[in-house]
Amino acid sequence: MEAAMGLMRRIPPKHTETALSALLSLMPNHSSDLLSQVDQPLQVLCDVDCGKEFILCEYNRDADSYRSPWSNKYHPSLEDGSLPSLELRKLEIEANDIFAIYRDQYYEGGISSVYMWEDENEGFVACFLIKKDGSKTGQGRRGYLEEGAWDAIHVIEVGPEEEENTNYRLTSTVMLTLTTNNESSGIFSLSGSIRRQMSMKLSVADGHLCNMGKMIEEMESKLRNSLDQVYFGKTREMVCTLRPPSEVVQLRIPES
Amino acid sequence: MAEEEEESELSEKQKVEIAKWFLLNSPPGEIQYVAKDVKSILNDDGVFNEAASEAFPLYNKSHFIVLPMPDRSGDVLVTSFGELEDNAFLDPRTAQVAIVDHVKQVCEVVRPALDEELASAYIEEFRFSLDAEILKYVEEVYPKGVCSVYCVNGKDAEGPGFDFELAVVISASRHSPQNFCNGSWCSVWNIDFKDEQQTVEVKGKLQVGAHYFEEGNVQLDTKHECKDATLFQAPEDCALAISSIIRHHETEYLASLEASYLNLPDSTFKDLRRKLPVTRTLFPWHNTLQFSLTRDISKELGIGK
Numbered sequence: 346m347e348a349a350m351g352l353m354r355r356i357p358p359k360h361t362e363t364a365l366s367a368l369l370s371l372m373p374n375h376s377s378d379l380l381s382q383v384d385q386p387l388q389v390l391c392d393v394d395c396g397k398e399f400i401l402c403e404y405n406r407d408a409d410s411y412r413s414p415w416s417n418k419y420h421p422s423l424e425d426g427s428l429p430s431l432e433l434r435k436l437e438i439e440a441n442d443i444f445a446i447y448r449d450q451y452y453e454g455g456i457s458s459v460y461m462w463e464d465e466n467e468g469f470v471a472c473f474l475i476k477k478d479g480s481k482t483g484q485g486r487r488g489y490l491e492e493g494a495w496d497a498i499h500v501i502e503v504g505p506e507e508e509e510n511t512n513y514r515l516t517s518t519v520m521l522t523l524t525t526n527n528e529s530s531g532i533f534s535l536s537g538s539i540r541r542q543m544s545m546k547l548s549v550a551d552g553h554l555c556n557m558g559k560m561i562e563e564m565e566s567k568l569r570n571s572l573d574q575v576y577f578g579k580t581r582e583m584v585c586t587l588r589p590p591s592e593v594v595q596l597r598i599p600e601s
Numbered sequence: 602m603a604e605e606e607e608e609s610e611l612s613e614k615q616k617v618e619i620a621k622w623f624l625l626n627s628p629p630g631e632i633q634y635v636a637k638d639v640k641s642i643l644n645d646d647g648v649f650n651e652a653a654s655e656a657f658p659l660y661n662k663s664h665f666i667v668l669p670m671p672d673r674s675g676d677v678l679v680t681s682f683g684e685l686e687d688n689a690f691l692d693p694r695t696a697q698v699a700i701v702d703h704v705k706q707v708c709e710v711v712r713p714a715l716d717e718e719l720a721s722a723y724i725e726e727f728r729f730s731l732d733a734e735i736l737k738y739v740e741e742v743y744p745k746g747v748c749s750v751y752c753v754n755g756k757d758a759e760g761p762g763f764d765f766e767l768a769v770v771i772s773a774s775r776h777s778p779q780n781f782c783n784g785s786w787c788s789v790w791n792i793d794f795k796d797e798q799q800t801v802e803v804k805g806k807l808q809v810g811a812h813y814f815e816e817g818n819v820q821l822d823t824k825h826e827c828k829d830a831t832l833f834q835a836p837e838d839c840a841l842a843i844s845s846i847i848r849h850h851e852t853e854y855l856a857s858l859e860a861s862y863l864n865l866p867d868s869t870f871k872d873l874r875r876k877l878p879v880t881r882t883l884f885p886w887h888n889t890l891q892f893s894l895t896r897d898i899s900k901e902l903g904i905g906k
Binding site: 348356368523554565581591 | 623637809811812821851868870883884
């Protein structure tokens with residue numbers, strides 16, 4: 346398993362799916378570990394009842410079917426697929442509605458889905474998913490990107506209520522690729538994936554949705570920022586180490 | 602193909618193919634680390650060795666890896682342009698042939714090149730002059746650059762009247778696994794000397810890769826091609842003209858890479874996710890009721906989505 350995770354850290358993120366299926370076939374005994382530890386780009390299905398798309402993940406899967414957050418029905422249909430309790434389903438519906446607005450304000454498009462289910466210790470788990478195709482043939486409003494994909498997975502474990510407070514543990518992953526291609530600079534492609542965790546104890550007075558939403562918003566901004574500043578910045582630094590910009594070279598010559 | 606009884610099991614051949622895929626997709630400078638992990642996952646030295654023996658030579662040649670020659674006569678570039686046999690690579694500058702071990706990525710033996718492996722005196726004059734100019738350029742511009750100039754076509758021409766082709770390869774890489782960062786810059790310039798037209802056509806392919814993997818995995822991958830031309834002149838004059846063409850295009854390309862990076866935060870990245878919502882204020886989680894109200898109203902008015 347350690348070696349497998351080592352490989353996933355090195356293989357170009359745009360090849361994650363191929364790499365994962367290769368590992369699954371080499372290590373069939375570790376398939377559940379692999380599926381839970383390796384995040385892969387999100388897939389989408391259309392809810393036949395309402396014509397809206399929803400996102401697939403391990404958390405809305407039962408057997409080979411996936412539950413839509415819109416109609417609460419499994420696709421392909423499943424007789425006895427597990428469903429959240431009525432109360433939790435109510436929160437799930439609300440979360441989907443609000444999160445769709447949040448998504449629209451930050452992403453100007455894209456698809457989102459929220460799934461919730463009870464866990465063993467009186468709390469529940471919520472999974473917030475966003476998928477955005479930012480390419481110029483997709484929903485890139487500015488049309489800069491030949492290829493552009495953003496997949497965000499946020500899983501929040503919500504603990505039981507303790508004296509009006511609740512523990513929230515958020516694990517977030519963002520996977521992205523962005524490629525530009527133009528005459529003067531050729532193909533320029535950045536791809537990456539990062540995962541972070543964050544825990545908070547918050548008052549339930551504000552409501553679960555408000556608490557979870559704020560955490561996700563903060564986390565997404567952090568992730569976007571560190572991809573932009575730190576991760577992309579490091580690759581840029583590397584380019585400048587390989588071939589320093591000319592001003593640097595000119596400064597250096599008189600010294601030698 | 603797998604036997605019927607072991608349907609779910611992969612055949613050895615499939616395992617070799619998968620192992621090769623991982624090896625060939627290693628980021629610059631990381632194939633040895635990938636090899637270690639692949640070997641431990643396979644847990645089958647036979648399969649691993651077969652995959653390694655096929656994948657390493659391809660990886661080494663496509664990444665233009667640089668190996669020091671044992672007699673301290675410099676570095677040899679592993680490229681298809683200098684490939685004489687599977688593990689023998691010509692170093693035109695020292696007129697030596699380096700025998701390399703692809704999997705270990707070392708050069709243990711060198712031998713003097715045979716006459717028939719080298720270019721004719723006429724071609725060598727062009728190659729040698731260009732090599733000298735490119736060497737100057739690379740030393741000035743790439744802190745860790747290695748370059749080589751090969752004759753890839755028409756090396757036996759004894760004098761004017763024939764077309765021939767040189768290839769300039771520049772490879773610069775930096776590996777700092779302790780800083781979770783690796784990268785490489787490779788350029789190949791094909792230079793076509795057209796005797797009849799008295800022109801020299803220059804075609805460049807540049808490729809830059811970088812990998813940063815501290816608590817994440819982010820990779821840069823770029824490719825660019827360009828073209829230029831100059832007049833067929835005396836060897837020294839050709840060398841000067843060609844190296845200034847190469848310098849010009851590579852400097853421009855670096856500037857365009859910088860520009861791509863500068864465009865990221867405010868334009869390119871914005872098409873994926875904005876820094877702030879369209880409203881330019883944080884999302885009003887405290888007051889989401891307003892959305893349900895507006896939604897109800899729009900539903901009533903029939904303007905909902």
